[in-house]
Amino acid sequence: MKKEPLFLEPVFQERIWGGTALAEQFNYDIPSNKTGECWAISGHPNGTTKIKNGTFQGTSLDDIWRNNKDLFGNYPGEKFPLLTKILDANTDLSVQVHPNDEYGMKFENGELGKTECWYIIDCKEGAEMIFGHNASSKEELRTMIDNGQWDKLLRRVAVKPGDFFFVPSGTIHALCEGTLVLETQQSSDTTYRVYDYDRTDNEGNKRELHLEKAIDVTTVPHQEQKQNYQTETKAGTVITTFVQSEYFTVQKWNVQDNTEFTQTEAFSLFSVLDGEGTIDVQGSSYKVKKGDHFILPHDFGAFELNGKLELIVSHP
Template sequence: MTEPLFLQPIFKERIWGGSTLKEEFDYPIPSNHTGECWAISAHKNGQSTVTNGTYAGKSLHQVWEKAPHLFGHYSSEVFPLLTKILDANKDLSVQVHPDDSYAHEHEGPQEFGKTECWYIIDCEPNAELIFGHHAQTKEEFERLMEEGRWEQLLRRVPIKPGDFFYVPSGTIHALCEGTLVLETQQSSDTTYRVYDYDRTDNEGNKRELHLQKAMDVTTIPHEDNELSFVEEHRTGAVITTLVQAEFFQVFKYDINGAASFTQNGYFQLFSVLDGQANISVGSDSYSINKGDHFILPNDVSNFTIDGNATIIVSQP
């Protein structure tokens, strides 16, 4: 095959969503309350579709099952990663995710935990997010939560475009109003909601909270992960290693000319955040543009990207 798998995203409406996904990427969003673009996904709750080549029209899950050689026979029952773009037009609920063992035990043997990371594509001036908490013990956490002393409990962090956060399972977190984020995560949709600002839906109902499960899985006290971003300057590109962690590696490619690459993992996921370029695989060349998402399968060993573009690249 030796060609990229270009993918058609799917979109999710959320009470905190907006219209930025259309304004920024010209995506065909279903409404002005669209919060999530599931860009590269084989998860049962939303599956991307291949748009080109041999597997055009197939879901990523179908390709994963039918053509394991494309993914280097990667040893996982499910496609391991999920790439999203999130439009936090309003504050997201304060939440936490379980690890694999807790998810298997409490949500079912087919469910996985959720470690994730965020690249801040854009945000309002003075934007912030909730990342961690100030409680030193489980008792203090529970007391502040029960008394509704959220400002005292939750840790707020200022953000700017280009910031990056690694969010292991067990981390209390929430994106806040006016933030556009690319998220790389385990392929999981398991979220435990801790606090939702007492919001109600169109019918006046508050969204469900999951306080006991959240208490079970939250890391107390909060632990910050020290990230050291490593830049590699090469002809035509600057490659920044954002994180190398248990479930994924994530890189930022700043392309400013023609750059040659060798794929050294099982397969790679690409999301073009800005600009335009061409990717050459063998004798074939493919145009890649802002908002495109694709996978380079295992049989692509060498490739060249030529143009001016910012691309987030991940691999399991």
């Protein structure tokens, strides 16, 4: 079979906190001015993406995962394990927490847990996020939630473009107004809301909270995540490894000149944050530009990236 990248057609999700940055920054054809999420590489049933080129054009990623496992090195599991998103937090997201695999399996009909990470693409001056809490016990956590002591409970962290955050399951967190983020996560759509600022929808209804489950799964006390980035230079490319966890490895590739690589993982996910160029393999050339997302399948072998490109690259 011809070796070719699998380019994905994004799926867009409207959210109460969404905006228009996905259109403004990436020229995406978004459904409304409340578009919060671009599901860029997804095999999740709530928004599976389809291949838009080559042999598998028009086929959904979950179908390929089930029926062509050799493309993914016969990686184990019934579900495509990762989900790549771009999030436009035009206003504050709800304060939330995600379960781990064991809890999701037991209480969410076999859904995977949700460990995730964020790369800050862009943000307004003075932007911040909620990351962690100050409770020392489950009892204190419950008391502070029940009493609405949000300023005392929640930790706030300043953010700037280029920052990276690893968010394990059990971490209380929220993106805040004015941030545009690329998220790499386990393929899960399970979120437990802790606090939603008492917001209401167009009909005056507040969104559901999930306090019992949230308290159940929250890691107490909060565990700080040490940042230990590793940087290497390969020809015309600087590669920064942000995290290597049991669920995923995430890197940033800054390609400034022609660089040769070899795909050695079961499969790799690529998102182009800026620039344009080509992927060249076995005499074929594929154009890539800002806003593109693609998978290099198993045994893709040697390839060359040409041009000036800023990419987020991940693999399980």
